[in-house]
Amino acid sequence: MESEFISGIVRCWSKYSTSYLQGAGRTLLIAFVGTFIGCVIGFIVGLVQTIPITPKDPLPKRIILRIVKAILKIYVEVFRGTPMIVQAVFLYFGIRMVFGIGMGMWTSAFFVVSINTGAYMAETVRGGILSIDPGQTEGAKAIGMSHFQTMVSVILPQAFRNIIPQIGNNFIINIKDTSVLSVISITDLFFVHKSVVGALYLYFQSATIVMVIYLIMTLVISNLLRWLEKRIDGADNYDLATTDTLAMTSGMYNYPGSGKTGNRNLDTRGEL
Amino acid sequence: MADKKEPILEIRHLGKSFGAHEVLKDIDFSVSIGDVTSIIGASGSGKSTLLRCVNLLEEPTSGQILYHGKSILDKNFSVTNYRARVGMVFQSFNLFANMTALDNCIVGQRKVLGRSSQEAREKSLYYLEKVGMIPFINAKPKQLSGGQKQRVAIARALAMEPEVLLFDEPTSALDPQMVGEVLDVMSKLAQEGLTMLIVTHEMAFAKDVSSSVVFMKDGVICEEGPPSQVLGDPKMPETREFLSRFMRNT
Numbered sequence: 001m002e003s004e005f006i007s008g009i010v011r012c013w014s015k016y017s018t019s020y021l022q023g024a025g026r027t028l029l030i031a032f033v034g035t036f037i038g039c040v041i042g043f044i045v046g047l048v049q050t051i052p053i054t055p056k057d058p059l060p061k062r063i064i065l066r067i068v069k070a071i072l073k074i075y076v077e078v079f080r081g082t083p084m085i086v087q088a089v090f091l092y093f094g095i096r097m098v099f100g101i102g103m104g105m106w107t108s109a110f111f112v113v114s115i116n117t118g119a120y121m122a123e124t125v126r127g128g129i130l131s132i133d134p135g136q137t138e139g140a141k142a143i144g145m146s147h148f149q150t151m152v153s154v155i156l157p158q159a160f161r162n163i164i165p166q167i168g169n170n171f172i173i174n175i176k177d178t179s180v181l182s183v184i185s186i187t188d189l190f191f192v193h194k195s196v197v198g199a200l201y202l203y204f205q206s207a208t209i210v211m212v213i214y215l216i217m218t219l220v221i222s223n224l225l226r227w228l229e230k231r232i233d234g235a236d237n238y239d240l241a242t243t244d245t246l247a248m249t250s251g252m253y254n255y256p257g258s259g260k261t262g263n264r265n266l267d268t269r270g271e272l
Numbered sequence: 273m274a275d276k277k278e279p280i281l282e283i284r285h286l287g288k289s290f291g292a293h294e295v296l297k298d299i300d301f302s303v304s305i306g307d308v309t310s311i312i313g314a315s316g317s318g319k320s321t322l323l324r325c326v327n328l329l330e331e332p333t334s335g336q337i338l339y340h341g342k343s344i345l346d347k348n349f350s351v352t353n354y355r356a357r358v359g360m361v362f363q364s365f366n367l368f369a370n371m372t373a374l375d376n377c378i379v380g381q382r383k384v385l386g387r388s389s390q391e392a393r394e395k396s397l398y399y400l401e402k403v404g405m406i407p408f409i410n411a412k413p414k415q416l417s418g419g420q421k422q423r424v425a426i427a428r429a430l431a432m433e434p435e436v437l438l439f440d441e442p443t444s445a446l447d448p449q450m451v452g453e454v455l456d457v458m459s460k461l462a463q464e465g466l467t468m469l470i471v472t473h474e475m476a477f478a479k480d481v482s483s484s485v486v487f488m489k490d491g492v493i494c495e496e497g498p499p500s501q502v503l504g505d506p507k508m509p510e511t512r513e514f515l516s517r518f519m520r521n522t
């Protein structure tokens with residue numbers, strides 16, 4: 001029994017290893033491009049959603065901003081609230097039928113994954129921006145920075161650091177969820193699995209191979225993102241700038257009690 | 273007394289409400305070049321709100337604030353230019369967490385004033401030197417103590433070379449030793465003639481450095497005058513009561 005299982009795996013792999021790897025490559029490609037474009041969309045939408053509207057703004061600006069925000073909100077709700085598999089079918093077959101223009105299956109695939117990730121990322125980015133201590137914005141305002149300058153120099157770099165885990169989440173979800181794109185004939189890893197099963201009738205064995213490949217891909221991605229997080233955090237220590245050559249100038253650690261692992265946005269505004 | 277000099281800031285009949293709660297009522301006073309005005313009063317008396325109105329972090333509900341005779345509440349008034357000329361130091365420091373001490377001082381000069389990177393760097397180093405923070409220019413805010421953070425925050429505000437600097441309880445979040453280091457820096461600035469508007473609970477400091485003291489209670493200015501009078505020989509019973517309670521507590 002066991003030897004049959006193992007020999008089945010070996011059979012699948014020896015015969016179709018190239019197909020599996022190609023499928024895995026396509027899965028990675030769609031997931032990567034989709035996550036990347038999705039992040040760009042998410043950042044733009046999230047940024048627009050957090051532009052403050054004040055009564056001081058001229059009326060046309062207020063109206064346009066409100067309309068744009070409403071449209072973006074609808075976009076987020078629609079694409080977050082419907083399954084990707086339905087979106088893929090809807091776009092791939094629907095547009096062809098209604099408008100007579102065919103979107104190729106690859107274009108559809110990239111489009112669906114990007115726009116789907118974008119909807120999720122928009123909320124993530126909005127949350128990331130809101131999570132930054134309002135004192136940061138006030139500090140920037142107090143030296144005369146505009147909303148845009150504050151966002152670019154102060155808020156987004158901090159928000160970005162905080163949402164990297166969520167970007168990683170989306171990437172991993174995309175690697176797995178692109179499997180639904182086999183409904184529009186994308187020859188991803190799952191499609192390869194179905195084909196192999198059709199040829200060899202080795203369901204369990206092929207599924208095992210595919211599971212392991214998916215797992216390897218997601219593990220590699222999550223570790224890469226951890227590494228990126230650490231890099232952005234920078235060193236725990238800093239160099240003391242002094243002309244005293246006898247002083248030990250490097251390896252100064254955090255001020256004791258400032259809480260090295262503590263909350264980054266230390267709230268010290270105690271009421272007195 | 274200050275009438276001879278042209279006022280930089282004139283606050284006229286200023287009122288501010290949060291919903292039905294009236295925080296400031298009919299506030300009137302002005303700040304001229306070289307003035308060091310301390311605003312004292314119990315917590316909740318509206319001191320900080322007043323200061324935040326002056327920097328437009330809060331929108332006043334009524335009244336006027338004039339900057340060199342021009343209303344800062346005017347629709348066409350450039351708020352960002354104004355804020356670059358009127359700096360602010362916060363109780364909670366509000367240093368940019370993603371930048372080193374030096375970059376905190378540089379960023380505003382580059383983005384708002386459009387200074388060259390070399391000029392911005394030189395000015396930053398000059399003011400960081402003034403507050404004694406030169407050794408720590410490469411440290412991130414989370415690596416600094418409260419007093420050090422506040423000194424960097426003061427340097428950041430100074431680097432913009434403002435006409436007036438507003439201090440919103442700059443030492444209230446600090447322990448006694450760190451209070452001293454920040455107050456020393458502020459005394460030095462006062463001696464150099466910087467125009468300052470300070471909300472503080474440090475009475476001894478207010479007495480030493482201020483040219484005038486404003487006592488607030490329940491959103492109104494109760495008493496105003498030179499420190500020797502308001503703190504030494506207060507006319508109003510409310511001021512006397514506040515000061516006596518304050519002295520007992522410390």
